Amino acid sequence: IQDPPVRFESPILLSPTAGGSGRAMRAFVALKSSVVAIDLSNANGGDVAAVLWTSAKTAATGAPFYSASAEALIVPVGNAFRALGEAQGDTVADLAPGVGPLRGTTLIGERLSVLGQNSFMLTLSVYTGKVLWAGKKVLKSVSAGPVAVGKDLVVVSGDGKFHRYTSGGRERTIAPISLGAPVSGSLRATGEHVVAVSGTTVYLVNVSVRP
Numbered sequence: 001i002q003d004p005p006v007r008f009e010s011p012i013l014l015s016p017t018a019g020g021s022g023r024a025m026r027a028f029v030a031l032k033s034s035v036v037a038i039d040l041s042n043a044n045g046g047d048v049a050a051v052l053w054t055s056a057k058t059a060a061t062g063a064p065f066y067s068a069s070a071e072a073l074i075v076p077v078g079n080a081f082r083a084l085g086e087a088q089g090d091t092v093a094d095l096a097p098g099v100g101p102l103r104g105t106t107l108i109g110e111r112l113s114v115l116g117q118n119s120f121m122l123t124l125s126v127y128t129g130k131v132l133w134a135g136k137k138v139l140k141s142v143s144a145g146p147v148a149v150g151k152d153l154v155v156v157s158g159d160g161k162f163h164r165y166t167s168g169g170r171e172r173t174i175a176p177i178s179l180g181a182p183v184s185g186s187l188r189a190t191g192e193h194v195v196a197v198s199g200t201t202v203y204l205v206n207v208s209v210r211p
Contacts, residue, residue, distance in 0.1 A: 010031040010032045010033065010034070011031065011032055012029055012030070012031060013030045013031065013032060013060065014030045014060065014062070014063050014064075015063065016028060016029045016038075017030075017063060017064045017065070017066050017073065018066065019066035019068070019073065019086055020040075020041070020086065024039075024041055025039075025040040025041045026038060026039060026040060026041075026052065026086065027040055028064055028066065028073050028086075030060035030063070030064060030075070032059070033056070033057075033059045034054050034055055034056045034057070034058060034059070035054070035055045035058045035060055035064065035073070035075055035084065035089070036051055036053070036054050036055075037051070037052040037053050037054075037073075037086065037089060038050070038051055038052065039051075039052050052088075052089075053088055053089035054089065055075075055084055055089045055091075058075055058077065058082055058084065059077060060075045060076060060077065061076050061077055061078055062076035062105075063076070064076070065105070065107040065112070066086070067107055067109065067110060067126055069109045069110050070083070070092075070109070070110040070126040070127060071085065071086050071087065072084060072085055072086055072092050072126055072127075073086055074095070074107060074112060074126055076102075076105070079097065079099075079100060079101060079102055080094065080095060080096045080097065081094070081095040081096075081097075081105075081112065081124075082094055082095070083095065083126050083127070083129070092126070092127065093125070093126065093127060093128050093129035094129055095112060095124045095126070095129040096129065097114045097116070097122060097124060099114065099115075099116030099118060099120045099122065099135075100116050100117065100118055101116065101117045102114055102115065102116055102117065103115045103116060103117045103142050103143075103144070103145070104144060104145050104146055104147075104186060104187075105146075106145075106146045106147055106148045106153065107126075107148070108148045108151060108167070110125060110126045110127060111123050111124075111125070111126070111132055111167065112124045112125075112126055113133075113146050113148075113153055113167075114146075115138075115142060115145055115146050115155060117142070118137070119137045119138055119139045119140065119141060119142045120135055120136070120137050120138075121135050121136070121137075121138050121146060121153070121155065121165075121169070122134060122135025122136075123135065123167065133167065133168055133169060135169065136169055138155055138163065138165065138169070138171075139155065139157045139158075139163065140157070140158070141157060141158030141159075142155055142156065142157060142158060143156050143157065143158050143160065143182035143183045143184075144156040144182075144183035144184075144185070144186065144187050144196065145187055146165075146187075147186070147187035147188065147189045147194060148189060149164065149189050149192060149194065149207055150192075151166075151167055152164050152165060152166055152167070152172065152209075153165045153166075153167070154187065154189070154194055154207050156179075156182075156183045156187065156196065158182055159178065159180070159181070159182070160178050160179030160180050160181050160182055160183060160198060161176075161177065161178040161179075162174065162177045162178075162194070162205055162207055164207050164209065172209045173209065173210045174207050174208065174209060174210060175206065175208075175210065177205055177206075177207075179196070179198045179203060180198075181198045181199060182198065183196045183197065183198050184197050184198060184199070185197050192206060192207060192208040193205060193206055193207065194207050
């Protein structure tokens with residue numbers, strides 16, 4: 001435990017996001033009107049975690065994503081995102097999906113895939129903010145997703161049916177699975193399975209691709 005700990009005058013809005021690796025471990029903290037990076041590696045030669053940088057004009061509205069391959073932190077800002085370089089906190093790119101209110105987001109390497117409440121899903125580059133996959137309306141209605149399963153994206157429809165898509169939007173064949181009701185909250189993936197909550201029940205769903 002760091003002693004003394006790092007304290008902030010502004011409220012911490014969300015749980016910190018871990019990033020970095022080896023001797024460059026970092027934690028990224030979303031405050032009320034800024035994002036702060038903390039050095040957890042004691043690279044400064046002391047026992048106190050040091051503040052590396054502060055992005056004073058980035059007000060996070062959701063939990064940030066860390067991309068090791070892009071060496072960047074992707075911060076939700078309303079219905080858009082800002083990619084900050086992990087080393088200095090400089091703005092790498094502003095990402096504007098343009099699909100209105102978001103249902104969910106997932107990160108695969110340097111590819112940020114978003115799903116709008118209007119069921120439109122697309123993929124953006126963390127580096128440039130440019131569209132990598134122009135996307136499409138994947139379902140009539142959605143209740144959760146996307147979540148990354150390997151390099152694919154899993155989405156749940158409004159009536160609880162599971163669908164799996166390639167990064168280019170082609171639907172894969174999986175077992176016909178329906179919970180019979182919408183999913184509440186976010187999806188979590190473990191291997192070829194997805195953890196989902198519907199009502200008061202937690203489900204572990206196998207979304208493996210069928211031959």
